[in-house]
Amino acid sequence: MGWTYNTSDPDAPTIGHQITGVAIALTIISLITVCLRTYVRAVMLKAIGFDDWVIILTWVAAAGFAIVSIIQTKWGLGLVHMDDFPDENLLKFNILQYMGAPFYISSIFGFKLALLTSYLRFIPKGAYRYTTVGVIISCFLFHLSFLLVQLNLCQPVARQWDYSIPGKCLNGVPFYTSMASLTIIFDVIAMLLPFPVLLKSQIQTRKKVVLLGMFGLGLFITIIQIIRIQTVKRLENPIDSAPLIMWSAVENNLGIIVTNVPTLAPLIKYFNERSRAGGTGSRTRGTGYPNEIGSRYALQTWRTGKSKGCEKLDSMNDMDGGSVEGHASKGANNSTEFILEGGITKRTEVVITRE
Structure with a gap:
């Protein structure tokens, strides 16, 4: 046919x-x-x-x-x-x-x-x-x-x-x-x-x-x-x-x-930043990162005149129901100190878990 x-x-x-x-x-x-x-x-x-x-x-x-x-x-x-x-x-x-x-x-x-x-x-x-x-x-x-x-x-x-x-x-x-x-x-x-x-x-x-x-x-x-x-x-x-x-x-x-x-x-900015972060070996979990990127690049809505729901990580909304554990000076994997020219830089990994 x-x-x-x-x-x-x-x-x-x-x-x-x-x-x-x-x-x-x-x-x-x-x-x-x-x-x-x-x-x-x-x-x-x-x-x-x-x-x-x-x-x-x-x-x-x-x-x-x-x-x-x-x-x-x-x-x-x-x-x-x-x-x-x-x-x-x-x-x-x-x-x-x-x-x-x-x-x-x-x-x-x-x-x-x-x-x-x-x-x-x-x-x-x-x-x-x-x-x-x-x-x-x-x-x-x-x-x-x-x-x-x-x-x-x-x-x-x-x-x-x-x-x-x-x-x-x-x-x-x-x-x-x-x-x-x-x-x-x-x-x-x-x-x-x-x-x-x-x-x-x-x-x-x-x-x-x-x-x-x-x-x-x-x-x-x-x-x-x-x-x-x-x-x-x-x-x-x-x-x-x-x-x-x-x-x-x-x-x-x-x-x-x-x-x-x-x-x-x-969205492009989010994946770009994430790929850069992955390239440097840093890790961030459960941070709500897409909202942080979105809040920087949002155009105002025609109806409200502002972006809604784009809050920073340190707001109570993001931390509600979860716990933040800072692991410093407990091993090379959790806290790392670098002695650079001009001072000491300390990098601390922050892990957010939700019960």
């Missing part, structure tokens, strides 16, 4: 397996970044916010689009030659095409909304903050109109998947081209919006360059959009949508990944 249902030639050439592979791989990668982001925000920083919930829902929409696209490949999406497309597949093909649109539009809006609302953590009050809010509202209205028009391209609506129903439809190519062009504009605005604030901030130059570089990676999404526009212009029959749908899966998952990368700094 071939990849596509009902084909007269089981070996009919198709890129359905490529679409499936790309959709599954990128959806899994974006899920990993969402899980890491959630761990950082909810566990390490204890400051999960609105943008974190948005990115979770965005991934659900992207996964929905991937699932619909994969199923659609079994009904003809990806076939290379229109002559191989079975007539009996057209109805289900069109229904799946219609179902995928809301998932796609929601996912490309979701990662921009998560990115824009995350800026409110560090953008100070004033004109620039109001500008950010204005961009969020404009972005919402644009994607809402995109969705409403997409769902009502034909009158009656059912004509979009059943050509036997009398009615009329708008020309889809000019509509998709104009929407893709406007999407590029919002992508660029969303990625470049924080640059003026970051460039004027007092953070270290190295961290500033890294942070700006991560935001700049998002501009790669613009390149994906330009590629999508070229595929839109070639839409003449149902199977011509295969490259468009594949690049759409790349776009929304890449957007999720790029949005999540800047939030993973506390």
Whole structure:
């Protein structure tokens, strides 16, 4: 049995397996970044916010689009030659095409909304903050109109998947081209919006360059959009949508990944510090170290204005229910003295146990 249902030639050439592979791989990668982001925000920083919930829902929409696209490949999406497309597949093909649109539009809006609302953590009050809010509202209205028009391209609506129903439809190519062009504009605005604030901030130059570089990676999404526009212009029959749908899966998952990368700094810092500590032979157990790293790199939450739950090791919360035993001068393994130039340095191992 071939990849596509009902084909007269089981070996009919198709890129359905490529679409499936790309959709599954990128959806899994974006899920990993969402899980890491959630761990950082909810566990390490204890400051999960609105943008974190948005990115979770965005991934659900992207996964929905991937699932619909994969199923659609079994009904003809990806076939290379229109002559191989079975007539009996057209109805289900069109229904799946219609179902995928809301998932796609929601996912490309979701990662921009998560990115824009995350800026409110560090953008100070004033004109620039109001500008950010204005961009969020404009972005919402644009994607809402995109969705409403997409769902009502034909009158009656059912004509979009059943050509036997009398009615009329708008020309889809000019509509998709104009929407893709406007999407590029919002992508660029969303990625470049924080640059003026970051460039004027007092953070270290190295961290500033890294942070700006991560935001700049998002501009790669613009390149994906330009590629999508070229595929839109070639839409003449149902199977011509295969490259468009594949690049759409790349776009929304890449957007999720790029949005999540800047939030993973506390996790990266934690493992970096831990590897350095391991390299020097020092050992610290049960210290709650992730929270210490997280408190240094947390952005303020949009809701509370401060990070919650990030307390130092010496707080009573960390020591509640446990005992601290300091072992000094009881052997080489527990306490070590080094005579260095300029004085004596003493290293004491502290072990924390919980009853």
